[in-house]
Ligand SMILES: Nc1nc2c(ncn2[C@@H]2O[C@H](COP(=O)(O)OP(=O)(O)O)[C@@H](O)[C@H]2O)c(=O)[nH]1
């Protein structure tokens with residue numbers, strides 16, 4: 001599957017994870033806190049093919065949307081670079097962008113206790129694709145204090161999904177979330193769940 | 195190219211031969227250029243290239259004197275990812291850059307990630 005023409009000039013290789021969740025939940029902040037470079041921005045044009053139900057001729061129409069992504073980078077070792085992509089919060093179109101999730105080691109889904117429901121689309125997406133994910137409850141100053149099990153109930157999460165209380169402005173806190181995700185992904189790979 | 199009338203290679207098998215001849219390129223290679231594929235220039239930008247190649251290609255070559263991902267190149271040039279991939283395809287065709295696909299996040303990779311983040 002994977003091939004390249006890079007021998008022997010390129011020794012390093014890359015892997016990625018996603019930071020998802022609703023608009024304003026702290027995705028870009030998290031990427032910026034943990035990245036070794038200031039977050040960069042890139043964009044892609046997503047094309048949706050839709051077919052009118054009433055249309056007997058079956059003519060397909062196209063809708064295109066530009067989706068912007070913030071991303072950062074962590075050099076894990078001289079051989080491995082980790083990229084972190086913050087998914088666009090408001091836009092439903094990124095859910096059609098399968099390339100983004102393909103091959104990802106996993107996803108951090110950030111949740112805001114003031115509106116937990118905004119995390120549901122991301123939870124559904126990663127669950128259905130079998131991508132390992134953890135919930136990072138971003139503890140805003142004026143947010144209600146929740147217990148982990150309250151959040152689990154409210155989000156209807158399986159018992160094995162890790163939930164971490166975090167502050168995405170804090171580097172140590174972001175590290176803890178990412179280590180929890182990578183350990184969870186390791187557990188799933190080891191169990192042959194993927 | 196094989197001159198002995200056989201179309202297969204004893205050692206590597208028939209499927210490997212066209213792959214080897216194209217230096218890893220296939221007609222659908224752009225599909226393999228993932229968002230985090232790493233790209234590096236195979237040499238400095240020469241004066242001939244600087245006058246004969248399109249501006250965007252020169253910009254990319256300057257940017258990938260050190261390895262960079264497709265996403266970083268796209269951000270650096272302020273071009274959509276799909277356009278960046280097509281330009282990179284041109285540079286791959288011209289054998290001016292090397293690229294490497296992302297690794298599969300297997301046990302070894304995940305352990306490296308865990309250790310790497312802990313040590314930040
Ligand atoms: N008080 C507080 N503000 C935060 C926190 N995380 C993010 N913010 C702020 O919330 C806003 C939205 O954050 P951002 O990272 O852009 O959200 P995104 O839409 O998910 O990328 C920004 O103004 C941040 O400074 C947090 O943990 N506490």
Ligand SMILES: [Mg+2]
Pocket residue numbers: 027028029070086089
């Ligand atoms: Mg953002």
